[in-house]
Amino acid sequence: MQRELPAQAEIVIIGGGVIGCSIAYHLAAQGRRDVVLLEKHKLTSGTTWHAAGLVMQLRANRVMTELSRYAVKLYSELEALGHPTGLSLCGSLPVARNQERLHEIRRLITLGRRFGIDIEEVSPSEIVDLHPLIDASRVVGGAFVPGDGQTNPVDTTMALAAAAKAKGVKILEGVSVDGFRFDRGRLSAVRSGAQEIACEVAVIAAGLWSPQVGALAGIKVPLHACEHMYVVTEPLAGVTKGLPVIRDTDGTVYIKEDAGKLLVGSFEPRGKPLPLSRLPEETAFIQLSEDWDHFWPPFQEAMTLVPALANAPIGTFLNGPESFTPDTRFILGPAPEREGLFVATGFNSQGVLSAAGAGKVLAEWIVSGEAPIDLAALDIRRFQAFQSNARYLAERASEALGYHYSMHWPQRQFETGRPARVTPLYLRLKEHNACFGEAAGWERANWYAPEGESPQYKHSYDYRGANWFEAVGEEHRATRSAVGLFDMSSFGKFFVQGADAASALQRICANDVEVPVGRIVYTQCLNTRGGIEADVTITRLAEDRFLVVTAAASQARDLAWFQKCTPRDARVAHFDATSAYGVLAVMGPQSRALLQDLTTADLGNEAFPFASCQEIDLGYAKVLALRVTYVGELGWELYVPSEFLLPLFDLLVAEGRPQGLRLAGYHALDSLRIEKGYRHWGHDITPDDTPLEAGLGFAVKLASNIDFIGREALSKQRQEGIRRRALHFMLEADDGTLLHDEAIVVDGRYVGEISSGAYGYSLQRPLGIGYVDCPDGDWKSLAERPYEIEIGTRRYPARASTRPFYDPTSARVRS
Numbered sequence: 094m095q096r097e098l099p100a101q102a103e104i105v106i107i108g109g110g111v112i113g114c115s116i117a118y119h120l121a122a123q124g125r126r127d128v129v130l131l132e133k134h135k136l137t138s139g140t141t142w143h144a145a146g147l148v149m150q151l152r153a154n155r156v157m158t159e160l161s162r163y164a165v166k167l168y169s170e171l172e173a174l175g176h177p178t179g180l181s182l183c184g185s186l187p188v189a190r191n192q193e194r195l196h197e198i199r200r201l202i203t204l205g206r207r208f209g210i211d212i213e214e215v216s217p218s219e220i221v222d223l224h225p226l227i228d229a230s231r232v233v234g235g236a237f238v239p240g241d242g243q244t245n246p247v248d249t250t251m252a253l254a255a256a257a258k259a260k261g262v263k264i265l266e267g268v269s270v271d272g273f274r275f276d277r278g279r280l281s282a283v284r285s286g287a288q289e290i291a292c293e294v295a296v297i298a299a300g301l302w303s304p305q306v307g308a309l310a311g312i313k314v315p316l317h318a319c320e321h322m323y324v325v326t327e328p329l330a331g332v333t334k335g336l337p338v339i340r341d342t343d344g345t346v347y348i349k350e351d352a353g354k355l356l357v358g359s360f361e362p363r364g365k366p367l368p369l370s371r372l373p374e375e376t377a378f379i380q381l382s383e384d385w386d387h388f389w390p391p392f393q394e395a396m397t398l399v400p401a402l403a404n405a406p407i408g409t410f411l412n413g414p415e416s417f418t419p420d421t422r423f424i425l426g427p428a429p430e431r432e433g434l435f436v437a438t439g440f441n442s443q444g445v446l447s448a449a450g451a452g453k454v455l456a457e458w459i460v461s462g463e464a465p466i467d468l469a470a471l472d473i474r475r476f477q478a479f480q481s482n483a484r485y486l487a488e489r490a491s492e493a494l495g496y497h498y499s500m501h502w503p504q505r506q507f508e509t510g511r512p513a514r515v516t517p518l519y520l521r522l523k524e525h526n527a528c529f530g531e532a533a534g535w536e537r538a539n540w541y542a543p544e545g546e547s548p549q550y551k552h553s554y555d556y557r558g559a560n561w562f563e564a565v566g567e568e569h570r571a572t573r574s575a576v577g578l579f580d581m582s583s584f585g586k587f588f589v590q591g592a593d594a595a596s597a598l599q600r601i602c603a604n605d606v607e608v609p610v611g612r613i614v615y616t617q618c619l620n621t622r623g624g625i626e627a628d629v630t631i632t633r634l635a636e637d638r639f640l641v642v643t644a645a646a647s648q649a650r651d652l653a654w655f656q657k658c659t660p661r662d663a664r665v666a667h668f669d670a671t672s673a674y675g676v677l678a679v680m681g682p683q684s685r686a687l688l689q690d691l692t693t694a695d696l697g698n699e700a701f702p703f704a705s706c707q708e709i710d711l712g713y714a715k716v717l718a719l720r721v722t723y724v725g726e727l728g729w730e731l732y733v734p735s736e737f738l739l740p741l742f743d744l745l746v747a748e749g750r751p752q753g754l755r756l757a758g759y760h761a762l763d764s765l766r767i768e769k770g771y772r773h774w775g776h777d778i779t780p781d782d783t784p785l786e787a788g789l790g791f792a793v794k795l796a797s798n799i800d801f802i803g804r805e806a807l808s809k810q811r812q813e814g815i816r817r818r819a820l821h822f823m824l825e826a827d828d829g830t831l832l833h834d835e836a837i838v839v840d841g842r843y844v845g846e847i848s849s850g851a852y853g854y855s856l857q858r859p860l861g862i863g864y865v866d867c868p869d870g871d872w873k874s875l876a877e878r879p880y881e882i883e884i885g886t887r888r889y890p891a892r893a894s895t896r897p898f899y900d901p902t903s904a905r906v907r908s
Contacts, residue, residue: 096265096267096268097288098129098265098268098285098288098289098290099129099263099290100289100290100291101290101291101292102127102128102129102263102290102291102292103125103127103128103292103293103294104120104125104127104128104129104292104293104294104295104296104459105128105129105130105131105283105290105292105294105295105296106120106128106129106130106131106295106296106298107131107270107283107295107296107297107298107299107306108130108131108132108139108296108297108298108299108300108302108303108438109130109131109132109133109135109136109137109138109139109250109254109264109266110136110137110139110140110141110250110298110300110444111137111141111144111246111249111250111253111444111445111448112141112298112300112437112438112440112444112447112448112451112452113130113132113296113298113299113437114130114136114250114253114254114257114264114448114452115253115448115449115451115452115453116296116298116437116451116452116455116456117130117253117254117257117262117264117452118253118254118256118257118260118262118452119452119453119455119456119457120257120262120456120459120460121256121257121260121261121262122260122456123456123457123460124460125456125459125460126260126261126262127261128257128261128262128263129262129263129264129265129290129292130254130257130262130263130264130265131265131268131269131270131283131285132264132265132266132267132268133267133268133269133270133299133302133377134266134267134377134378135266135267135377135378136250136251136254136264136266137246137247137250137251138377138378139299139300139301139302139377140300140301140413140414140415140416140444141246141247141250141300141444141445142246142247142378143246143378143380143411143413144246144442144444144445145243145246145323145347145349145356145358145445146179146243146244146245146246146249146445147185147241147243147338147347147349147443147445147446148164148165148168148180148241148242148243148244148445148446149161149185149238149241149338149340149446150162150164150165150205150210150238150240150241151201151204151205151210151212151238151241153201153204153501153834154204154470154833154834155204155208155834155846156466156467156468156470157470158204158205158208158210159208159450159466160447160449160450160451160453160454161446161447161450162208162210162240162450163449163450163453164244164445164446164447164448164449164450165180165182165240165241165242166449167449167453168180168244168249168252168449171249171252171253171256172252174256176251176252176253176255176256177245177248177252178244178245178248178249178252179243179244179245179248179249180242180243180244180249181242181243181244181334181335182239182240182241182242183241183242183243183334183335183336183337183338183350184223184237184238184239184240184241184242184337184338185237185238185241185242185337185338185339185340186215186220186223186224186235186236186237186238186337186338186339186340187201187235187236187238187340187342188220188227188232188234188235188339188340188341188343188398189232189233189234189235189343190231190232190233190341190343190344191233191343192233193500193554194342194343194500195233195234195235196554196885197500197501197554198214198234198235198236199214199236199885199886199887200554200834200835200884200885201236202214202236202885202886203835203836203883203884203885203886204834204836204846205238206836206843207836207843207846207883210238210240211238211239211240212236212237212238213236213237214234214235214236214886215234215235215236215237216234217229217230217232217233217234219237220232220234220235223237223337224336224337224339225331226331226332226336226399226400226401227339227398227399228397228398228399228400231397231398232398237337241337241338242338243338243349244445246445249445249448253448253452268285269285270283270284270285270306270309271284271285271286271309272284272309273295273309273310273431273434274289275310275431278431278432279431279432279433280292280293280294280295280310280431280432280433280434281433283295292433293433294433294434294435294459295433295434295435296434296435296436296437296455296459297312297314297428297434297435297436297437297438298436298437298438299438300416300438300440300444301316301317301318301369301414301415301416301438302369303316303416303424303436303438303439304316304369304481305369307428307436310428310430310431310434311430311431312428312430312431312434312436313430313476313478313480313481314424314436314438314439314473314481315418315419315424315439315476315480315481315486316416316417316418316424316438316439316486316490317366317367317416317417317483317486317487317489317490318366318367318368318369318372318414318415318416318417318490319364319365319366319367319414319415319416319417319490319491319493319494320364320365320367320381320384320387320412320413320414320415321358321364321412321413321414321415321442321494322358322359322384322387322388322410322411322412323356323357323358323359323411324356324357324358324388324392324407324409324410324411325351325354325355325356325357325407325408325409325411326354326355326356326357326402326405326406326407326408327354327405327406327407327408328352328353328354329353329354329355329401329405330401331401332350332353332354332355333350333353334350334353335350336349336350338350339398339399341394341395341398342497342498342499343394344391344394344395344397344398345359345360345361345362345391345394345495345498346358346359346391346392346394346395346398347359347360348395348398348399354408355399355401355402355405357392357395357402359388359391359392359395360442360494360495360496360497360498361387361388361390361391361494361495362495362499363491363492363494363495364417364490364491364492364493364494364495365384365387365491366487366488366490366491367381367414368483368487372414379413379414380411380412380413381412381413381414382412383410383412384412385410388410415441415442415494416438416439416440416441417439417441417442417489417490417493417494418439418441418493419476419480419485419486419489419490419493419510420475420493420507421441421493421496421497422441422470422471423437423438423439423440423441423443423447423451423471424436424437424438424439424471424473425437425451425454425455425458425468425471425472425473426455426458426464426468426471426472426473426474427458427473427474428473429473429474429649429653429656435455435458435459436473437451437452437455441493441494441497442494442497443497451471454466454468463620463621463622464620464780466780466781467624467779467780467781468780469626469650469775469779469780470775472650474649474650474653474654475646475649475650476649477514477533477534477648477649478649479513479514479534480534482513485510485513486510488509488510489507489509489510491509492507492508492509492510500552502550502552502553502554503552503553503554503559503830503832504530504539504550504552504559504561504760505550505552506529506530506531506550507531510534511531511536512529512536513531513534513536514533514534514535514536514583515535515536516535516536516537516580516582516583516675516738517582517675517735517736517738517739518580518582518675518738518739518742519536521739521742521743522538522580522756525541525756526541526542526543526544526546526548527539527540527541527542527548527756527758528540528541528542528548528549528550528561528758529548530759532583532644532645532646532759533583533645533646533648533649535582535583535645537580537583537645537758537759538580538756538758538759539561539758539759539760540561540564540565540568540758540759540760540761541564541568541756541757541758542561542564543564546560554830554885555830556830556852556859561760562852565758565760565761565764565854566852566854567755568755568756568757568758568760568761569757569761569764569765569854569855570854570855571681571753571754571755571757572680572681572724572726572755572757572761572765573681573682573726573765573855574681574682574753575681575682575683575752575753575754575755576679576680576681576682576683576684576687576749576752576753576754576755577678577679577680577681577724577754577755577756577757577761578677578678578679578680578742578745578746578749578754578755578756578757579677579678579680579756579757579758579759579762580675580676580677580678580742581676581677581678581730582674582675582676582677582735582738583645584642584643584644584645584671584676585642585643585644585645585647585648585649585651585652585669585671586640586641586642586643586669586670586671586673586674586676586732587640587641587652587655587667587668587669587670587671588634588638588639588640588641588666588667588668588670589638589639589641589655589665589666589667590635590637590638590639590665590666590668591637591663591664591665591666592637592664593660593663593664593665594637594638594639594665595607595636595637595639596663597658597659597660597663597665598631598639599799599801600658600660600800600801600802601618601654601655601658601659601801601802602614602616602617602618602631602801603616603617603618603619603784603792603793603794603801603803603804603807604616604617604792604793604794605794605797605799606631606633606639608633609633610633610634610635610636611632611633611634611705611706611707612632612633612704612705612706613630613631613632613704613705613706613719613720613721614630614631614632614633614704615629615630615704615721615792616629616630616631616792617629617778617784617789617792617793618651618654618655618658618802619783619784619801619802619803619806619807620780620802620803621802621803621805621806622780622783622803622806623783623784623785623803623806623807623810624779624780624781624782624783624803625774625778625779625780625782625783625784625787626654626780627643627647627650627651627654627655627774628643628644628647628772628774628778629641629642629643629651630642630719630721632706632717632719634706640717640732641655643774644773644774644775646775647774647775648669648671652667652669655667658802672735673734673735674717674732674733674734674735675732675733675734675735675738676730676731676732676733677730677731677733677738677741677742677745678723678724678728678729678730678731679728679729679731679745680722680724680726680727680728680729680757681724681726681727681728682726682727682905682908683752683753683754684726684727684728684729685697685727686752687745687748687749687752687754688711688718688729690748691711691712691744691745691748692709692710692711693709693710694707694709694710694718696729698907698908701718701720702720702907703720703721703906703907704720704721705719705720706718706719706720711731711741712737712740712741712744713737713740713741714733714734714737714740714741715734716731716732716733716737716741717731717732718730718731718732719731719732722906723762723765723766723771724762724765724766724769725765725766725768725769725771725897725899725900725903725905725906726765726905726906727905727906727908760851763849763851764851764852764853764854767849767850767851767853767860767861767862768853768855768856768860768897768898768899769897769899769900770821770862770896770897770898770899772787772789772819772862773849776833776848776849776862777819777848777849777862782819782864783803783806783807783810783815784807785807785810785811785815786810786815786817786818786819786864787819788818788819788895790811793807795807795808795811813870814867814869814870814871815867815870815872816866816867816868816870817845817864817865817866817867818864818865818867818872818875818895819848819862819863819864819865820862820863820864820865820875820876820893820894820895821860821861821862821893821894821895821896821897821898822837822847822850822860822861822862822863822880822882822891822892822893822894823853823856823858823859823860823891823892823894823898824858824859824860824882824889824890824891824892825858825889825890825891825892826889826890827857827858827859828859828889829859829882829884829887829889830850830859830884831847831850831851831859831860831861831882831884832847832849832850833847833848833849833850834846834847835847835850835861835863835882835883835884836882836883837863837865837880837881837882837883837891838880838881838882838883838888839878839879839880839881840879843883844865844866845863845864845865845866846863846864847861847862847863847882848861848862848863848864849861849862850862853898853899855899856898856899860898861882865893872895873895875893875895876893876894876895878893880892880893
């Protein structure tokens with residue numbers, strides 16, 4: 094007999110693991126009592142029950158750290174309220190077997206200290222003092238985080254469920270969801286058999302079954318299952334309560350105390366993908382077969398670090414399914430395909446660790462209609478449609494599992510699921526010895542290896558230790574002195590057109606887009622807090638037609654944002670033209686001379702000024718030429734119908750040789766743009782940063798009477814003064830490697846962090862953009878302070894400026 098369901102609820106949560114129960118609890122804490130959680134079997138019976146239960150505060154960036162450290166706070170509070178979670182703050186012990194890993198750990202130490210996490214570097218002897226079972230000869234150092242620990246996954250889930258029920262949430266077990274009902278594209282009900290629950294919002298939190306549930310609503314959820322294994326020994330001498338959790342990423346293992354035993358788990362370099370078809374469809378608490386052939390290599394590594402494991406009898410071998418995403422980050426947010434549906438899934442075997450923070454921010458997102466902090470890196474709208482392809486997911490999942498414990502080198506690239514998307518120039522660029530990287534599935538030339546050298550990465554945390562450093566320098570210098578040719582066809586491109594296009598864009602964009610036909614506008618799109626949701630150029634092609642260009646990684650998300658923010662009754666259509674056009678960026682002081690020989694159009698400064706667009710003949714093609722730059726030099730972006738791209742590329746290469754043309758890739762682009770101080774969305778500007786804080790106030794129409802999303806917040810901020818400001822930084826000495834998240838220090842105090850960094854070949858110094866605290870609102874004097882940048886616990890003197898170090902007046906751009 095089917096269980097009787099309530100006829101209606103405001104919000105329905107699908108999935109009764111730790112994620113679903115956390116969302117339920119936090120919705121109730123937000124004052125939402127009319128919430129129903131549906132679980133197909135029993136609470137925790139999917140993947141939560143077999144989780145290792147590690148609780149770690151420090152992650153790879155600020156946002157992830159904020160989400161993770163909240164778990165310690167919440168689980169402690171639940172304990173205090175009489176809901177046991179099994180939380181034990183025994184500390185964690187990341188260890189390094191080599192100097193490269195130790196440097197990576199030191200960078201995390203700096204990140205942790207900047208955000209107030211108690212963390213210290215420890216020597217091999219201090220490591221043994223903390224965990225006597227470790228062989229000190231196997232490690233060169235590590236870190237100790239006393240506020241980390243572990244929790245019981247089942248107890249934690251039950252605690253969240255009990256606290257949610259106490260606040261009025263209904264939790265129903267044994268109820269499967271087999272459909273949805275929509276009214277004009279918006280969710281109106283969740284179905285189970287012959288019954289429906291009418292609702293306004295539903296959350297898919299069904300773990301590795303989320304793609305199946307999403308498919309019922311026409312939603313693509315890109316994740317794939319892998320087998321995830323750990324063993325538990327019998328009781329061992331010397332294993333006492335309170336031993337810290339070992340994270341031996343070089344050995345690909347974690348080791349924790351478990352009731353006088355040791356639990357050993359692994360994130361091995363290549364996981365075992367697991368199609369859902371191989372899982373029993375109706376079985377809860379799934380256990381897969383033991384596989385010692387697969388688990389033995391990491392277990393051997395564990396034995397070298399903790400010799401007591403060599404003779405330890407194994408009590409349990411647990412192999413359970415876990416879900417992994419293509420980029421190893423979990424999935425949150427509103428599904429772009431349907432209104433009223435949210436997703437919280439794909440936690441990459443870190444659900445217990447992430448559940449508290451993810452549940453909190455998603456509940457706030459649902460209630461307010463807007464992400465409370467910068468969650469763009471986790472937003473389901475970051476994915477491209479192809480990333481739900483089954484073969485791609487299976488291949489990528491095997492690498493994603495091991496990615497957590499691999500070395501996170503600068504410029505490290507995924508190797509699996511490639512090539513997936515290529516521009517028409519892909520094979521030609523290979524002939525020119527391009528080394529490719531991946532962005533949103535696109536194969537893009539990151540740098541060009543010299544003739545006779547293999548275009549393969551050799552990584553290093555030191556700029557000069559990477560094998561691409563000198564080659565990128567040549568590309569950079571050629572662009573500054575002559576002309577660089579970049580294939581930027583991966584740009585996201587979409588048209589906004591219709592009778593109401595201009596008025597809709599005026600509401601969405603912070604800058605004024607009511608410009609003459611042929612003009613280009615650089616603008617941000619803001620949330621109601623004034624934070625930057627998108628960073629784009631908009632070209633007016635006709636009175637009722639605009640071209641929007643954004644970065645490859647933002648293509649899907651930005652299009653979804655424009656569609657969401659366009660009024661339903663507006664006479665506006667959005668057309669994604671990304672695949673229809675290739676883009677060649679011809680940049681440098683000789684770019685005009687090169688192009689002028691190939692066209693009858695007048696490319697002079699008066700006839701073709703900066704920030705303007707014209708359709709011109711070039712070679713045999715008609716191209717849309719935009720005079721803009723992301724490198725800080727005279728140049729044009731050429732938007733070319735895809736079928737004309739290859740012939741035009743070959744023509745430019747042949748004709749450009751006398752002008753000193755050099756092919757250049759995305760590493761050179763990054764170096765060039767940081768010298769010029771151009772911001773990069775996702776690093777230097779995010780939904781947590783406003784244009785005023787980012788130094789982009791010139792791109793905001795506050796002086797007008799035009800209303801736009803975020804105007805009220807920006808007006809208030811301008812009146813009250815900003816509390817942080819982006820500055821340009823240059824290390825005083827020609828050493829140190831600025832990447833991102835390095836701490837900025839003044840008089841021994843942390844005052845900010847670097848948002849992005851690169852080597853500036855023209856200035857021969859490491860450069861960065863970073864935000865600095867500005868408590869009194871006087872940002873103009875910030876550059877006068879004596880700055881240091883902390884890189885891997887070492888501090889380097891640095892100079893700051895409110896203006897770019899290279900061509901601050903943009904004279905070269907407008908020449």
